[in-house]
Amino acid sequence: MKLEYRCPSCKATNYYTPVIATRGDLHMKIGDNFDANCRSCNSKEKVHINKITAVQNKKLILIGAAIGLITAVILWSIFGAIGTVALGIPILFMTVESSATNSFNKYMIRRR
Known part of the structure; x- marks a missing residue:
């Protein structure tokens, strides 16, 4: 399973490197938002954790x-x-793989 997100500026697909099994564990590690560094446009923006999706x-x-x-x-x-x-x-x-990606994508963090 790989974790990916889209850049808010240019909509390019980027990958989040420390792959963690569940969104809850990822939330405990990085919090509600994380600093996303886009590889194509080099922008640095805050992205909510729910924007990360798991792909096979x-x-x-x-x-x-x-x-x-x-x-x-x-x-x-x-x-x-x-x-x-x-x-x-x-x-x-x-x-x-399908089970891992489905379980990650089902669970969402409540926005504050």
């Missing part, structure tokens, strides 16, 4: 697909057709 990390899903494919080939050669069960590993990776 495609690299992890591709890694899961590669592990599943390699495991399926190895198990196919050893056990035969039962080795195709290993093709479910990418689905497991995708389910975990």
